[in-house]
């Protein structure tokens with residue numbers, strides 16, 4: 667079943683078409699990897715997919731509904747983004763993971779927080795101050811924070827780009843496990859074609875905001 671359908675998505679900033687007429691369909695359990703050189707518009711495309719930025723032209727259908735008719739907060743809960751920079755708030759690991767619930771004034775599901783931390787290899791980290799975490803640990807907290815909302819689609823922006831090789835391997839392995847075990851639908855941005863090969867089923871290659879190629883990983887990254 668199709669979950670997301672980008673239709674002619676375009677964003678113009680200062681007369682520059684940073685995302686230009688991108689149409690792509692994402693089905694349930696798809697892992698679509700977006701690749702392209704620096705400045706190709708990969709992060710910009712991701713931010714358009716959950717309307718963190720507003721399209722200048724085109725739109726996205728989420729489960730068949732134009733996403734502009736869905737309240738932004740609901741939309742961003744359903745289509746969750748893990749940003750390139752984890753941007754944690756001062757406080758404990760648990761407070762960051764449950765950030766969505768706290769912002770929505772909902773009670774926190776402590777058991778769900780614990781389950782996620784365990785899945786992300788952070789079992790005893792609940793009360794740790796996020797200031798004291800390594801880059802890889804912060805990134806894993808950011809992933810848990812987005813997954814806490816149980817999104818239908820997970821958007822990952824360069825999830826390992828700031829990490830040292832050991833942390834990169836760890837985060838990549840954890841993400842692969844999560845994708846498989848939770849049967850996640852994912853759009854993952856990376857500049858690293860090897861990483862795209864490791865994750866990808868389908869690859870979308872962007873160049874100057876335009877879709878250069880889209881298709882199975884072995885064809886696009888041959």
Ligand SMILES: Nc1ncnc2c1ncn2[C@@H]1O[C@H](COP(=O)(O)OP(=O)(O)OP(=O)(O)O)[C@@H](O)[C@H]1O
Nearest residue numbers: 679680684702703704705706707708709710711857
């Ligand atoms: N808010 C903005 N205002 C002006 N220009 C922007 C804005 N956001 C992005 N751009 C420009 O849009 C283009 C695409 O940027 P984007 O960050 O999406 O590329 P990217 O492929 O993710 O690059 P990288 O791999 O370096 O992160 C760049 O030329 C960038 O300078």
